[in-house]
Amino acid sequence: MSACREKMERGEQYGWIMRSCVQEDLPGEEVWITSxxxxxxxxxxxxxxxxxxxxxxxxxxxxxxxxxxxxxxxxxxxxxxxxxxxxxxxxxxxxxxxxxxxxxxxxxxxxxxxxxxxxxxxxxxxxxxxxxxxxxxxxxxxxxxxxxxxxxxxxSTEKCELVIDGLPCILDQSALTSALCEITAGIETISLFASHLADMKNIAILKYNSHKEAALAKKSLCEGSRLLYGCPFSVDWLKPQMKQKMQSGTLRQPHVYRPEKWSSSVRQDKAFAGSCVYTLHIICEQMKLGQPSYQIQFLGPGSCGWIRFSYVVTMPNHSVPFSGSDWLVGEYLTPGEEYQNAKEKVALQILKKLGFIPG
Structure with missing residues (x-):
């Protein structure tokens, strides 16, 4: 081991990343990067x-x-x-x-x-x-x-465009933009189309401001959980053939999520007439996202009885948490009522982001 240490110390002066392949149970097998x-x-x-x-x-x-x-x-x-x-x-x-x-x-x-x-x-x-x-x-x-x-x-071609395939059709352009901006930076445009590899799945073509930002985004997306809304996805550079199809307008329009239990009549008459927390609970069950976990922090009272709070809501099968802040009229509410009312407001915001309620 002293010889090992000496070789590593000699290599460090050249600024290289050292990696030892020595294994004690394999005597005589030594590979030294510095050599x-x-x-x-x-x-x-x-x-x-x-x-x-x-x-x-x-x-x-x-x-x-x-x-x-x-x-x-x-x-x-x-x-x-x-x-x-x-x-x-x-x-x-x-x-x-x-x-x-x-x-x-x-x-x-x-x-x-x-x-x-x-x-x-x-x-x-x-x-x-x-x-x-x-x-x-x-x-x-x-x-x-x-x-x-x-x-x-x-x-140099300086590629700036990525393709994400296998996206769930519940992800509209607004929701996808919000999710990706949490993971990557420098997005210029996002275009959604129907995937030709899987039924009811979409692809997104992402254009970044520079090749460097696109390369970092590809690395971040490849090293992440590789799940969006509980669905696995793949990431690659945009191929010339697909770019040509996009420019010629031959790619199909993206699939749109229209679950039977959430038709417009059901939304108006039943689901959204009650609790937003309960509605979000049911939707998460249907989409196999896992039940949402709410973290709500009250930041102090404002004028006229208003209370500001921040929130973070995570779902087991959704890689990006929902976060933000809002206000609540809480002058005559007990602490328990404040928390429940805040949860309702948070659930309402998430339902809007998911596209179940007009924003």
Whole structure:
């Protein structure tokens, strides 16, 4: 174990993520990440020190910023990023960044990395202008970076659109937007269509403000509970074929939830004439969401007997809780009556968000 510790300490000076594959019950089987391509890693470490370069490793990629921390530069427009592939796995930023800076200053360089500390064979370079990106393609596509190894450089597609499939049809656009904004950021538009993979399920095409926000959203959605309203869903990048169908208007309109027990006549005459808490209870049973759990906190009295409160309502099979705040007239109510009246108001708000009562 002392040898193990020594190897890890030596590796930490190069800033790599260490992972030991040693198992006590398997003597002699040792795989050390720092031992892979050590000479080139040391050269990279020396280059970063000499040039005062900071490389930040995030989610399987190592990022170089062309400007120092605290320096505010407006993000370059769409079309300024190039995609680089066929990179030999043992080559690092000390060779790549100076090469790509021969055509213009880099705003950002992202090299995709494996756990072993080798690169994954591709990277992205973003310039300040489209002209510089074009020059990089013209001058460096087919460049022999190593004897017998030519890199390929082309315009990056910078994908910004995701597809979520398998959504329950109770999720209208408003409810889905509310749910997704709790999980992701940067949503520009959401479009709903009928799924061709499952009956009474929908797909959502999400467009984000940038590729970075779309990639982070995909990661968050893939690593989450993968349930919305108790239903599993899948997430992927929008394929060109589906995008073409969407633009041509050939995708079917989304399915709409119309349960038999909640026809318009039942809503008007029976269900919503009584308790909203009870109504929500019945709907949760029908949709197999699990029974809602209410957390209500009273924030203090206001003027004229008004009481403000906040709430969080969770359902076992609904990944996103309902939360918010409201007011209640509670001047002549007992504490128990205040709580019940607040629950009714909260249940009413949730029924509106679910689309059972007009908002």
């Amino acid at each position: 892979v391509n050590r000479q080139n890693k040391e050269a990279l470490s020396q280059w970063t020190k000499e040039n005062n370069v900071i490389l930040q490793q995030i989610n399987g990629q190592r990022i170089y910023r062309g400007y120092p921390a605290g320096f505010v530069v407006e993000a370059p427009p769409f079309g300024t990023e190039v995609y680089i592939c066929s990179i030999p796995q043992e080559i690092y930023e000390d060779k790549l960044i100076p090469l790509f800076e021969t055509v213009g200053r880099l705003f950002e360089f992202r090299l995709m990395m494996t756990f072993s500390g080798l690169n994954r064979g591709f990277a992205y370079a973003r310039y300040l202008t489209k002209r510089q990106a074009g020059l990089a393609i013209c001058r460096l596509n087919g460049y022999e970076i190593q004897i017998g190894c030519k890199i390929l450089v082309c315009r």
